[in-house]
Amino acid sequence: MPSNDGPLTLHFHDCTRVAGETIYGLVDIDVRAALEDGINQVCVTLCGTIHARLSVxxxxxxxxxxxxxxxxxxxLPLLSEDSDTLRFSPGEKTLSSPFQFTFPHDVPPSFHTRGKxxxxxxxxxxxxxxxxxxxxxxxxxxxxxxSLVPPASITQVxxxxxxxxxxxxxWRExxxxxxxxRGILGSDSEARLKLSIPDLAAYPMSSDIxxxxxxxxxTEPMRKSGEAPLDKRxxxxxxxxxxxxxxVGMHLHRRMEIHVGRQTSAAEDDFELDSRPSADTRVVVDEPQWVAGDRKGRGSWHRAVTFRGSLNLALVPTYSADYLSWKYSLRFVVRFPGKANEVELEVPICIHPSFECPPPPMEIPDPRSVDPKSHGNLELPAYVSHALRLAHPPTDSSHTGPIGRTTAVASGTLKITDEHTFLTSEDMIYTMTQGVARPGHLVIDISHDLITR
Structure with missing residues (x-):
């Protein structure tokens, strides 16, 4: 679906992308309507940002x-004030400007979490x-x-x-x-969960496991009163x-750490998983077995049920860095009647990328055609507009932000005053390392504290 705002229309496939991938798009500019809006400059920008906030x-x-x-x-500029396109003939209306960008290979996956x-x-x-x-x-x-995920290695594929x-x-067990x-005066019964999954160091995202x-x-020790484990009712x-x-409750549990300066905050959340049946999936209920106990004729009924299925982990891969890190674990929960009668089995699990970086196509695709299949069913929580406003720099000729720790230099001009930092750049920005500018991805690191009483 194209997106538009007045004289501008963006044609771009909305699907999960892989780091290192080259993406293509098209911008339609209604030049006459743009001039009526006072617009004589149009540019398209691709950026990646990280934003972290803590309240302590x-x-x-x-x-x-x-x-x-x-x-x-x-x-990438598409239209400028001195462009010949602005002096179009009366029959011309729309300027179609194709563009392409290539993602860096070493950037983290898309991610979002928010709490109080x-x-x-x-x-x-x-x-x-x-x-x-x-x-x-x-x-x-x-x-x-x-949505972006890291590229998978040959081993991961x-x-x-x-x-x-x-x-x-x-298989690992x-x-x-x-x-x-059953109650305060009841005797102890026993419940056991056994889980078997393929023995892998990490599991591919968006794949059936x-x-x-x-x-x-x-059951609790008792005298056998029948041929089946049934009570008086x-x-x-x-x-x-x-x-x-x-x-059976099936959850993917996520533990996160957010770092801002010397402060660290930990958070947790759960994603409910659905067992995806296949042709061989079934529930097998074993016949109850009476197991004799002591010499007084008491024993217990043993029962067992086996579930065979597959789980699809459609979440971003496990990741760890200085500013954000998260890891996962599988949780299986069976609840029995009574208080505190939940039996839980938690298994640490590492999720890795499962999609290779696609090579550039032989022919540049038309973004106005039917959308291709996504690289994976990567579902991310909705982004918060406030976070985007802070995390994404405006695509203006000047970037303004409060001074904190600023370790950057641009291919344009870097001006520092007592109140704000003005960053001017037309193309790629460079990282400052001990006073030496070098191409890099970590461009600006601006920290500031807001205090409320």
Whole structure:
């Protein structure tokens, strides 16, 4: 779907991209309408940014610490005030300007988290801006976020094939056991979870991961009163194992750390996973078995149910850096009646990229054609407009921000005053390392504190 704002229309495929990939787009400019709006400059920009915010209490004072980092910032002019296009013939209306950008190879994946006392965003954006020469603020602007993941190595791509036909000898097993009881006066029963998954160091994102979950239970010691584990009301005795996949909680748990200066904040959240059935998926309920115990004729009923299925981890790969880091674990939860009778099995899991960086096409595709298939079903939480406003620099000739730690120099001019930093650049910005400018991705690091009482 094209995006437009007045005389500007952006044609760009909205799908998950891979770092290092070359992307293509097209901007239609209604030149006559642009001139009526006072626009004589149009440019398209691709940028990647990181924004982190923490709120900490220091001596009964809430201190808001924020940090913004520009990973890369590339601008391409499409229309200028001295362009011959502005002197078009009466029959001409629209100028179609194709563009292309190449993502750096070593940038982190898209990411977003937000809580009451923290916020972290890694965002990539393509932006089209139209302005009048000399103006700082754009009169027309189109902004489109891009989901980005790192490229997969040959080994990581091969891991997807291993998941298609995993060998039984190459599975890893986890288990946990917990005592459960029906009430305060009840005796202890037992519940056990056993999980088997392919034995891999990391698991590819957006791929079906097969699993086998076995739930085993044993009743409290009792005398055998029948040929089945049923109570006086002819209902299954406690603890009855689940017999449907919907009765088993499957979650992907994420632990995050956000760093701003010397401050660190930890956060956690959960993503519910659905068991994706296949032709061989089934729920197997074993026949109850009576296991004799002591010499007094007491014993317990043992029951077991096995679930076979697959999970799809459509989240960004595990990542760790100085400013943001996150890791995952699988959680399987079975709830039995009664208080605190949840049996939980948590397994650390590392998610890695699963898509190679696609080579440039033989022919430049037309962005106005049907969208190609996305590289993966990467679903990210909605970005916050406030975070984007802080994280993304305006595509103006001057970038203004409060001074904090500034370690950057541009191919244009860097001017520092007592209140603001004005950064002027037309193309790529450079990193300052011990007074020496070199090409880089980490361009600007601006930190500032906001204090509220």
């Amino acid at each position: 209490n220091i001596a009964r004072t809430t201190v808001h610490k924020e940090q913004s980092i520009i990973l890369f910032y590339t601008r 006392h923290h916020e972290g965003t890694i965002a990539y954006c393509i932006e089209v801006a139209g302005r009048k020469a000399g103006d700082v603020t754009a009169r027309r602007q189109i902004r489109q976020l891009i 091969a891991a997807r094939e291993c998941l298609t036909f995993p060998r039984e000898s190459e 986890y288990n946990t056991t917990k005592k459960v009881r 097969p699993f086998v979950l076995r739930v085993e239970t044993a 002819r209902k299954p005795m406690f603890p009855a194992p689940p017999t449907e996949s919907g009765q």
